[in-house]
Amino acid sequence: MAAMSAFQFCSGAVLSTVFHPLGYAKVLIQLGHEPLPPYPTKSIFGRDKLIYPNVFRYIGHIRATDGFLGMYRGAVPKFLGGFVTGAVQSAVAESFPLDEPRADPNRDSGDFMVSIKALCITTSRETLIKCMGTIACQPINVIMLRSMAQFVGGETRYSNFLSAIGEIYENDGIMGxxxxxxxxxxxxxxxxxxxxILSHIINTYLVEDKGMQTYTGAACGLIVTHITYPFTLVSNLMAVNGSGLVAASPPNMPIYRGWVDCWRQLSKAHQLKRGSSLFWRYYNGPVTRIGSRLVAMDYAFSS
Incomplete structure (x- = not known):
């Protein structure tokens, strides 16, 4: 079991490192940093639209600016965060072993109330495990996000892990x-x-094949993650907001009064899904026409 856990952690660390530039670019997009101007295209309805370059061109911009190693800014705290999260979640899972309720042998084994109780117990345990891991790694997550955000202004305040700890404590205190x-x-x-809940409903009423049921949870997780994405976006913005970094200060980012204020402002600007797509990223700002060409106002007269 220990050997398997070590293998899973190592393989996860390798994959995390390989795909780190994608995550890094996504964070910068979430922060609203768009150094590459959008270009004209057609929507599926044939309308003129502007679209931002995809994530691979964005990564190319990062490499052109910071070099190859620059694409791995924030990789060290991300690796440490993954280690801490895994260790804490494993410890919590061992401390709270799963003991699902069993159906009454004198009643139907598919008893509705028993299945609901089992669902609630399992989900509550999983929620506890996830949340404890999240709380434990949040300080490292803040350091990672702020080190990435430095790309916008070319700062170095959060480049060193130990100095970043001192920077956050000095400026924001423990709550930072x-x-x-x-x-x-x-x-x-x-x-x-x-x-x-979605997986339980599908497996109970729609999918009878046990083999197919093993994939239901993963599929439902992908669907729900898209729905709850705004919470991830708001969390990442609040992790850097007020840090004094160029990326987290006006005019690049407002100073939010709290995460609810951040949510409201993003919702008002129709930006709660910002960064959720890495390929079809339509520009929704003001536009103008120069000749017959559609151009974004934000970039039309920039040097």
């Missing part, structure tokens, strides 16, 4: 290490509950 935690916890809990 948990910036963005509340929306992240809400998103995690909602994701677990909605995915498990």
């Amino acid at each position: 290490f948990f910036a963005g935690l509340v929306p992240r916890l809400i998103g995690e809990a909602l994701t677990v509950w909605l995915a498990n």
Whole structure:
């Protein structure tokens, strides 16, 4: 069991490292940093639209600016965060072993109330495990996000892990290490509950094949994650907001009064899904026409 856990952790660390540039670019997109201007295209209805370059061109911009190693900014805290999360979740899971209720042998084994009780117990345990891991790694997550956000202004305040700890404590106090935690916890809990409930309904009433049922949970998780994505976005923005970084200060980002204020402003600007798509990223800002060409106003007269 220990050997299998070590293998899973190592394989996860390798995959995390390989795909880190994608996650890094996604964070910058979430922060609203768009250094590459959108270009004209056609919507599926034939309308003129502007679309931002896809994530691979964005990564190319990062490499052109910071070099190859620059694509791995924030990789060290991300790796540490993954290790801490895994260790804490494993410890919590061992401390709270799963003991599902059993059906009464004198009643139908598919008793509705028994299955609901089992669902609630399993989901509550999974929620506890997820949330404890999230709380434990949030300080590292804040450091990771702020180190990534430095790309926008070319800063170095959070480049060193130890100095980043001192920077956060000096400017924000202990609570600074948990910036963005509340929306992240809400998103995690909602994701677990909605995915498990949806999976339970599908497996109970729609899918009878046991082999197919093993894939239901993963599929439901992907669907629900898209629904709860705004919580992830708001959490990441609040983790850097007020840090003094160029990326987290006006005019690049407003100073939010709290995560609810952040949510409201993003919702008003129709930006709650910002960064959810890495390929079809339509520009929704003001536009103008130069000749017959559609151009974004934000970039039309920039140098």
